Amino acid sequence: MNWSEYKKGVHTGLPVGLGYFSVSFGFGAMAIAQGLSALNATLISATNLTSAGQFAGLTLIVAAGTLMEMIMTQIVINSRYSLMSLALSQRMGQRIGFFPRLLIAFFNTDEIFALAMDRKEPLTVPFLLGLGTLPFFGWTGGTLMGALAGSVLPSDIRAALGVMLYGMFIAIVVPPAKQEKPVLITVILALVFSCLFAWVPQLKSVSAGISIVLCTVAAAAIAAWRFPIAEEQEAAV
Amino acid sequence: MSIYAYIFTMALTTYLIRVIPLTVFRRPIKSVFLKSFLHYVPYACLTAMTFPAILTSTAALLSGAAALMVAVLLAYRGKSLLTVSLAASAAVMVTEFLLAFVK
Numbered sequence: 001m002n003w004s005e006y007k008k009g010v011h012t013g014l015p016v017g018l019g020y021f022s023v024s025f026g027f028g029a030m031a032i033a034q035g036l037s038a039l040n041a042t043l044i045s046a047t048n049l050t051s052a053g054q055f056a057g058l059t060l061i062v063a064a065g066t067l068m069e070m071i072m073t074q075i076v077i078n079s080r081y082s083l084m085s086l087a088l089s090q091r092m093g094q095r096i097g098f099f100p101r102l103l104i105a106f107f108n109t110d111e112i113f114a115l116a117m118d119r120k121e122p123l124t125v126p127f128l129l130g131l132g133t134l135p136f137f138g139w140t141g142g143t144l145m146g147a148l149a150g151s152v153l154p155s156d157i158r159a160a161l162g163v164m165l166y167g168m169f170i171a172i173v174v175p176p177a178k179q180e181k182p183v184l185i186t187v188i189l190a191l192v193f194s195c196l197f198a199w200v201p202q203l204k205s206v207s208a209g210i211s212i213v214l215c216t217v218a219a220a221a222i223a224a225w226r227f228p229i230a231e232e233q234e235a236a237v
Numbered sequence: 238m239s240i241y242a243y244i245f246t247m248a249l250t251t252y253l254i255r256v257i258p259l260t261v262f263r264r265p266i267k268s269v270f271l272k273s274f275l276h277y278v279p280y281a282c283l284t285a286m287t288f289p290a291i292l293t294s295t296a297a298l299l300s301g302a303a304a305l306m307v308a309v310l311l312a313y314r315g316k317s318l319l320t321v322s323l324a325a326s327a328a329v330m331v332t333e334f335l336l337a338f339v340k
Contacts, residue, residue, distance in 0.1 A: 022319055026326070040240055047248035052282055057247040059286075064238070067246050074250040077282050081251070083275045085258035086266060098260060105256035110279075159295045160329035166291045167308045167318075167325030169283040174312035177280065186277045190284035198289045215285035216278060223281070224273035 002126045009130020012119075016111045017134030021142035026164030027054060028146025033158040034062045038147035045143035049109055049136060053078045055165060060209040069209040076213045084113040091116070092123050100125040107132030182227035189219035300332035 024045055031041035036058070048054050056073050085108055092101075104125070112131055116123060150158045177184040197203045197211035206214070266272050292301040307328040311321045 019317075019319055023322055026322065036240070040244065044244055044247070047244060048251050050251055052279070052286065053247065053251055055286060056282075057243065061240060061243045067238070067242060070243055070246045071250050074247050075254065076278070078251050078254045080275055080279050081255045082258045083266065083272070085255050089259045101259045102256060105259045106252060108255045108259070156296045156333055157330070160300075160326050160333070162294060163291065163301070163304045163325045163329050164322040166287050166294070166304065167322035169287045170305070170308040170325070171312045171316070171318045171321035173280050173283050173287075174309060175315060178313060183277070183280050186280045187284045190281040191288055194285040194288055212282065212285050216282040219281035219285070220274050220277040223277040224270050227273065228269045229273040229276055230269055 002124065005124045005126040006130040009127040010133050011130075012115055012127075013112065013131045013134045016115065017138035019111070020135050020138035021145075023051065023164060023168045024139045024142035025146035025149070026161050026168075027051070027058075028143040028148075029150035029153075029158050030055075030146075030162030030165060031058055031143075032147045032150030033155065033162055034058060036061070036147075038144060038151060041147040042140060042144040046136075046140045049106065049139055050078060050081075051165065051168065056209060056212055059212075060207075063208050065207055065209045069207060073209040073213055076216050080110075081108055084108055084110070088113060088116060096123070096125055100128075104128045104132075107136065109135065111135065182223055185227070186219050186223040189222055190215050193218055295329050296333055297336055299336060300329045303328040303332040 027045065028038070028041050031044070032038065036044075044054055044057065048057070053074050056077055057070060060070050060073060085105060088104075088108060089101075092104075096104075107128070112135055115131055116128060119127070146161065150161065153161075173183075173187055177187045193215040194211070197206055197215065203211075266275075288305070291305050292298055295301045295304065304325040308321050308325040311324050316324075
């Protein structure tokens with residue numbers, strides 16, 4: 001094990017670890033507010049390491065959805081990771097073998113992926129594992145702290161902390177929507193579909209997991225059809 | 238159903254999505270539609286999960302709406318994830334504190 005590479009990875013991952021700690025605090029508080037135990041909330045974070053997927057998963061657990069719904073929801077919401085893994089795989093080259101890849105895959109979140117792709121030097125196994133270390137402990141530890149705080153705080157404070165997760169989602173979506181018109185249109189489409197499922201009487205009976213999947217697939221498919229990425233980049237020139 | 242069945246299912250599904258392209262399918266995606274679709278999925282999904290759910294996630298409709306407005310405004314101005322999250326949370330607390338007085 002090359003410890004110098006590992007340390008570089010840990011250092012690079014520090015800001016993400018701090019960010020994850022605070023946001024997952026919100027997830028922990030929200031999970032408790034919805035009736036989960038602190039241990040189970042922490043277990044979800046330690047085994048999943050993904051914000052949107054966990055959030056949708058929590059919704060499904062609370063709504064007592066089916067396991068098939070759970071699988072479909074995770075596939076749709078987390079499908080972007082397959083693309084990131086493909087890109088990361090190209091970047092890693094042939095030097096990194098099968099078994100380290102099994103471990104590295106677990107840590108492939110949006111932010112860790114972004115940092116890995118940003119590195120100028122060749123990627124190494126110790127660097128990638130170091131990169132994932134603090135975000136993993138930040139995400140898991142923040143969830144535990146949020147869940148413990150949530151168990152003792154009154155319910156309105158818990159709800160206020162739970163809103164942090166929505167705040168993070170908004171902070172991810174708004175800047176690119178401001179800059180790229182296709183993203184803005186995707187967001188507007190998803191908003192409209194989501195409101196339809198929430199407020200139209202005939203659609204209200206559709207379960208939470210399925211409605212998220214349908215809104216996501218419909219909005220992203222329309223955007224992909226109207227604004228294919230290659231064309232969009234040409235138009236921007 | 239046991240909560241562990243849910244947790245195991247979601248963890249395994251998420252892991253397989255991450256590990257298969259890193260180990261088995263290492264070829265780049267060629268379909269422009271599929272690439273574009275995957276590019277737009279996070280935005281569509283995060284939006285659908287946030288709205289209108291944020292309005293009903295707090296004790297009062299007004300505090301959820303305040304959180305939404307504060308978060309969108311700060312995110313539009315390019316503030317960090319942490320700032321936006323904390324401000325949304327603070328907006329809920331302030332609004333509910335004020336509402337308690339009105340009542």
